[in-house]
Amino acid sequence: MYIISACLLGTNCKYSGGSNETEWVKKFAEEHSICAVCPETLAGLPTPREPCERKDGKVVSETGIDLTEEFEAGAESAYQVAMDEAEVREEKIEGAILKAKSPSCGAGKIYDGTFSHTVISGDGCFAKILNDHGIRIITDEESIDD
Template identity: 40%
Template sequence: MHKILVSSCLLGQPVRYDGQSKGLKNDILTLWLQEKRVVAFCPEVAGGLPTPRPPAEINAAKVVTATGEDVTGEFQLGAEQALALCNAQQIKFALLKESSPSCGRNNIYDGSHKGVKVAGMGLTAEKLVKAGIQVFSEEQLPELVSALAIAENN
């Protein structure tokens, strides 16, 4: 049975920049939690950022807060720790929060801090994908379920 790295905020943990969560209520996620397949992780907190914290966006390969602070190092550290955790626990699948500068799988904010989304990946999602881990956003839960079923039937 495969373990799944899941963004802590999707599990209801108040770790987002605004001190909130984005708890995902879903029967399959509840089942995975009961089966002890879920490994909760927040790369931003793991990278040393506080909660709450100023919102950050990727701008010209740097992660910068709305107040102009460069937090790229913290985001990179969190991404490295996510990959290390996946390697240590042989995790090959991740369910991450879309649009996050860490976890965004298909889109992120454009760096202007004006609420504009663009195609792209957050630092953690990109690092995991490059390492061969299958990354899905909460908007792709059916695709993750299918990928897990294929992996477990092989």
């Protein structure tokens, strides 16, 4: 089973209210066992919501609200949802396809907390949990063959 950021499959859970629908990810999902999750929705955050970025180990909204606890709780919930689903299906988690640069789902590269589209090295809260559990992640900006 693969974990996929729900917004990549067309769910309108993106902070702006839309999705990040991506054709190759949708095709992959049609051909594989997948579990779609949105950590920020699972955190109980509304959609649309303020854009947030990670900075100095915290997650802060554009107007300066510290949402670190909510983001970390949502990431943990998303991990548990995926683990529970894998257990029910009696499958192991083979990897994850996550939305690049998100403060939750971004893997390897994230925005730097200045809301200026500046990218730095780092992981979103959800990607960090998956990394800590040894789950291989690629983002929508890569290819499953990379």
